[in-house]
Amino acid sequence: EPEVTQTPSHQVTQMGQEVILRCVPISNHLYFYWYRQILGQKVEFLVSFYNNEISEKSEIFDDQFSVERPDGSNFTLKIRSTKLEDSAMYFCASSLGQAGYTFGSGTRLTVV
Amino acid sequence: EDQVTQSPEALRLQEGESSSLNCSYTVSGLRGLFWYRQDPGKGPEFLFTLYSAGEEKEKERLKATLTKKESFLHITAPKPEDSATYLCAVLTGANSKLTFGKGITLSVRP
Numbered sequence: 001e002p003e004v005t006q007t008p009s010h011q012v013t014q015m016g017q018e019v020i021l022r023c024v025p026i027s028n029h030l031y032f033y034w035y036r037q038i039l040g041q042k043v044e045f046l047v048s049f050y051n052n053e054i055s056e057k058s059e060i061f062d063d064q065f066s067v068e069r070p071d072g073s074n075f076t077l078k079i080r081s082t083k084l085e086d087s088a089m090y091f092c093a094s095s096l097g098q099a100g101y102t103f104g105s106g107t108r109l110t111v112v
Numbered sequence: 113e114d115q116v117t118q119s120p121e122a123l124r125l126q127e128g129e130s131s132s133l134n135c136s137y138t139v140s141g142l143r144g145l146f147w148y149r150q151d152p153g154k155g156p157e158f159l160f161t162l163y164s165a166g167e168e169k170e171k172e173r174l175k176a177t178l179t180k181k182e183s184f185l186h187i188t189a190p191k192p193e194d195s196a197t198y199l200c201a202v203l204t205g206a207n208s209k210l211t212f213g214k215g216i217t218l219s220v221r222p
Contacts, residue, residue, distance in 0.1 A: 006155075031208050043156065043199065045209040056209055091155050098144045098203050101210065103155040 002026040004104035006092050012110045013082050021077045021107045023092030029100065032075045033093040034067065036060070037106075043091065049075065082111045114139040114204050118213035125220050128189045133216045135200030136182040144203040145183050146210060147176050149196045156199055159185075190220045 005024040013019050025032050034046040047057045049067055064080045075094075079086055087110050095101040115138045125131055137145070144163050148156035160169045162178035169176050173194065175186040185198055197217045201210040 004155075033209070035210075042214045043201070043210075043212040045211070048208050050208070058209075089153075089155075095208070097208070099161070101146060101161070101203075102158060103148070105155045106153075108153070 002102070004092055004094055004102050006090075006104035006107050008107060009105070010108045010110070012112060015084060015111055016081050019079050019082055019109065021079075021090050021092075021109070023075045023077075023104055024073055025075055025092065025094030026100070026102060027073070029094035029096055029102075031055075031095045031097065032067075032069065033095075034077045035091045035093060035103075036088040037091065038088045046077075079109075082109075084111050087111045114202060114211045116200055116202055116211055116213035118198075118200050118216050120216060121214065122217045123219070125187075125190055125218065127191055127220055127222050130186070130188045130190070133185040133187070133198055133218070134182060135185070135213055137200075137202050138181075139202050139204045139211075141205045142202060143205070145178055146201045146203065147174075147183070147185055148199040148201065150199055150215065151196050159198075187218070190218070192220045192222050194218065195220045 007022045032049040037043045047061045048055045066078045068076050089106045091106045092104045117136045119134045147159040150156045160176040165180045173188050177184050197215040199215045201212040
């Protein structure tokens with residue numbers, strides 16, 4: 001069964017450092033997303049990406065965040081200057097519009 | 113603003129004891145309601161998508177139903193391996209983002 005792959009599974013970084021989280025979406029999917037889940041809280045939408053541009057973003061997705069699809073397979077989330085409150089599980093997802101909305105297993109980001 | 117409320121927050125069942133998990137929603141223009149299963153430290157695992165009131169879907173011991181205001185995830189004769197957090201999410205309007213509820217943590221005792 002096709003799956004969304006995320007790397008690394010766990011990343012520890014110092015406050016103020018830049019991190020890049022990587023994702024390989026399902027190959028025939030057209031929409032790509034990043035969500036996050038702070039420990040004990042609900043899954044929250046960050047950004048959606050379609051046709052090589054951001055189609056929607058939440059108020060959480062401020063100037064310190066950026067996304068990129070550098071080639072035909074990878075989809076990345078960059079956090080420019082990490083803060084303690086960025087510590088969370090980050091999930092990549094992909095879909096064919098409203099169908100096949102599939103999540104990866106996540107990257108646990110710990111900012112120290 | 114779209115709102116999704118799941119209840120109860122936690123549910124403990126004996127193996128074989130059937131029950132239902134509730135997801136109520138207040139949204140404009142529902143395009144789909146999704147159920148996911150999430151194990152600790154893992155990503156949401158897709159279970160069902162429901163698109164219109166009256167629709168039902170089944171998979172093994174799980175059955176999802178949808179009305180205009182809520183969805184139920186019925187679990188029949190649960191087993192310990194069904195223990196997980198069950199997430200409900202809605203897709204609305206012209207956007208492609210999912211809005212999630214807080215989830216229901218199900219624990220099934222042998």
